Amino acid sequence: MYKENSKYNLVISSIVFSVSMLIGLYLYFTKESIVIVISTFFISLIYIIRTNIKINKRLYNIAFLDDITQIGNYNYFIIECERFMEKQGYKNTALIYLDIDKFKLINDTYNYEYGNRVLKSIGEIIKIVFEKEAVYCRSCNNDFIILYKYNGEIEDLKNIVEDLIYRLKNVSIENDDNLDIKPSIGIYIVPKDYTDIKLCIDKADIAKSQVKGNRINKYAFYDAELRTKLIEEKEIEKYMEQSLLNKEFEIFLQPKYDMKSENIIGSEALIRWNNKTKGFISPDKFIPLFEKDKFIKEIDIFVFTEVCSVINKWMLENTLIYPISVNISRVSLENEALVKQFIDIARMFNVSHSSVQIEITESAIFEKEDKFQLIIDNLRDVGFKVSIDDFGAGYSSLNMLKNIVVDEIKLDKEFLVNINNEDRSHIIIDSMITMAHKLNTKIVAEGVETLQQKEYLSSIGCDIGQGYIYSKPITINEYERMIKESTIN
Ligand code: C2E
Ligand code: CA
Numbered sequence: 001m002y003k004e005n006s007k008y009n010l011v012i013s014s015i016v017f018s019v020s021m022l023i024g025l026y027l028y029f030t031k032e033s034i035v036i037v038i039s040t041f042f043i044s045l046i047y048i049i050r051t052n053i054k055i056n057k058r059l060y061n062i063a064f065l066d067d068i069t070q071i072g073n074y075n076y077f078i079i080e081c082e083r084f085m086e087k088q089g090y091k092n093t094a095l096i097y098l099d100i101d102k103f104k105l106i107n108d109t110y111n112y113e114y115g116n117r118v119l120k121s122i123g124e125i126i127k128i129v130f131e132k133e134a135v136y137c138r139s140c141n142n143d144f145i146i147l148y149k150y151n152g153e154i155e156d157l158k159n160i161v162e163d164l165i166y167r168l169k170n171v172s173i174e175n176d177d178n179l180d181i182k183p184s185i186g187i188y189i190v191p192k193d194y195t196d197i198k199l200c201i202d203k204a205d206i207a208k209s210q211v212k213g214n215r216i217n218k219y220a221f222y223d224a225e226l227r228t229k230l231i232e233e234k235e236i237e238k239y240m241e242q243s244l245l246n247k248e249f250e251i252f253l254q255p256k257y258d259m260k261s262e263n264i265i266g267s268e269a270l271i272r273w274n275n276k277t278k279g280f281i282s283p284d285k286f287i288p289l290f291e292k293d294k295f296i297k298e299i300d301i302f303v304f305t306e307v308c309s310v311i312n313k314w315m316l317e318n319t320l321i322y323p324i325s326v327n328i329s330r331v332s333l334e335n336e337a338l339v340k341q342f343i344d345i346a347r348m349f350n351v352s353h354s355s356v357q358i359e360i361t362e363s364a365i366f367e368k369e370d371k372f373q374l375i376i377d378n379l380r381d382v383g384f385k386v387s388i389d390d391f392g393a394g395y396s397s398l399n400m401l402k403n404i405v406v407d408e409i410k411l412d413k414e415f416l417v418n419i420n421n422e423d424r425s426h427i428i429i430d431s432m433i434t435m436a437h438k439l440n441t442k443i444v445a446e447g448v449e450t451l452q453q454k455e456y457l458s459s460i461g462c463d464i465g466q467g468y469i470y471s472k473p474i475t476i477n478e479y480e481r482m483i484k485e486s487t488i489n
């Protein structure tokens, strides 16, 4: 726009100037001199125009073009979007914010020049995927923004975004480089009361932050609740660092019962956070945040240590000791020294490895089967028992059991939700129990809440039950009391 305006002004002023010159010349000079003057004038005029266009083009590029990708930059995007919206209106328009996960790793592994080539390829992919019905730019570092007019069908918009993700995954700069680029994408559907493109960018950015670093979901749509959730998350992150020092965490134990004898056979350690300012915060809220920040590594070690410490206390008091299960996050499993750390802590408290059980979720194992299988083997080799947690929550569960040997399978709670009236659930649970027994593995039903569930599970041979019908997670003191009472009876 800026380029066209200045060109237009120059031509108009040149025409006005030349017409007035011609009139003057006609009145005062001979025919030959008029021709010479006119030709000189036009040659100069052409030169001036061409130089001006070149300068304008250079200025335009400096102001609006991204050097690395050769697509527009943020300033270009803002100006072009305003034009686009004026012309096309808000309807069926989406603001798409694209961020590349761990891009720094590409720069570090290769070099900046290589990283720039990757960014250029991303720019080219965006051009191909969004074609003409869009304005796009590289806004900064490894962030790209796209304003896209879709056909009104959200499913089609999703398909386009998935196509983008697919193409990014397959970006290759040199033969055999397996870049496996993973984006995080936020989508904001431009609303009726659209006023400012920058607000749309902010909202798409908020949506993006919901999937940043998420291994499974690579894109998310903005919704109003998201903003509130994000503010809450920021608050939790703010209090996180101090929380361990302030001793705000406490371990609760939820007893596990033998379904036949109905005796306690162990318990699961579940962390509780009582923050000085925010009060009680649920693990479902803070565990995913701690996982993002890697703070979970400290928490998992903290819980393991607390558990060993309590077992040590029981040993000294001659209390009956049943194994305690500790949940270990996928993030902690990345720590090469984890098994050694567990051995060291257990030794420090003189705790037998058979008194501590490690729970790893099925989804974590599924993600890095070979690597985590090795860790599971190592843990079992030194005497810790291992459980697969949330089994059957939507991954290739059965296949996994071909290779991975564990001591216990914990059926995902969701299985029990429909157990009362669904034949299909019955068939699945029934065959899982049969299969687990054939593999010499105990099966635990979690989230047992009703008598009907308990009786059904017991009738089909489920080994262990855990859930509100038996006991909610309780404090260590309450648990100790419970154990003492059960041994007296
Ligand atoms: P999980 O490992 O699947 O733990 C079981 C969850 O089910 C616990 O929620 C427990 O309180 C709840 N529960 C137990 N019985 C019932 C029942 O009968 N009905 C229902 N509806 N729920 C029941 P909680 O304590 O809120 O923990 C949620 C999740 O947070 C855990 O799921 C686990 O993934 C994570 N988590 C908790 N403590 C720790 C920890 O110390 N370390 C790590 N890495 N994760 C933890
Ligand atoms: Ca668990």
Ligand code: CA
Residues within 6 Å of the ligand: 389, 390, 410, 412, 413, 446
């Ligand atoms: Ca579970």
